[in-house]
Amino acid sequence: MDYLVVKWLHILSSTFLFGTGIGSAWYMLFANISRDVRAIAVVSRYVVVADWLFTATTIIAQPTTGFYMIHLAGFPMHSRWIAWSLVLYLIAAACWVPVVWLQMRLRDLSREAAGTGAPLPPAYWKYFRAWVILGIPAFFAFVAIFWLMVAKPT
Incomplete structure (x- = not known):
């Protein structure tokens, strides 16, 4: 595959990944x-x-296209900017995994409260705080x- 096509896919998927994250955070917060x-x-x-549809797919596409671009461009894997990018990506992914679980709990607790007309339970707000912190x-x-x-x- 041509470098330009892989770069375009990489940028497109990063846009979906970051955009979904920002949009989800915005709407969930407000x-x-x-x-x-x-x-x-x-x-x-x-x-x-949205997280399952966009984030889960792009979290796979990003390293796939990134490593392929590194290969095609001939960048040394030991470049500091690549190493730091990978470390930061792993940090973000390590935050995302529990966030997915938290979002499902927030969804379930809010759906239950809305269905019964009850207020959100204290556990909801505990999960929400963890969601924000991560x-x-x-x-x-x-x-x-x-x-x-x-x-x-460099």
């Missing part, structure tokens, strides 16, 4: 700020769907990766 249990239930359901390092890891990919510092 649905929760509203405290409207029905809105939270709807948003959390779609956040889970999202912060993942966000900054991806911002740093974008910079490393563009600058390729």
Whole structure:
């Protein structure tokens, strides 16, 4: 496959990965700020769907296209910018795995509360806090990766 095509796929998938993350975080955060249990239930359901549809697929596409571009371009694997990118990507992925579980719990708890007309249980807010805390390092890891990919510092 041509380098330009692989690069385009890499950039496209990074856009889906980062964009889905930012969009999901935005809508989930503001649905929760509203405290409207029905809105939270709807948003959390779609956040889970988006995560599986976009994030899960692009989290595979990113290293696949990235390693192939490294090969095609002849970049040495021991380049510091590549090593740092991989470390940051692993940090972001390590945050994402528990976030997926947390989002499913948030979806289930909010759906149950909305269905019964009950307020969200304390466990919901505990999971939500963990979701926010894990999202912060993942966000900054991806911002740093974008910079490393563009600058390729020596």
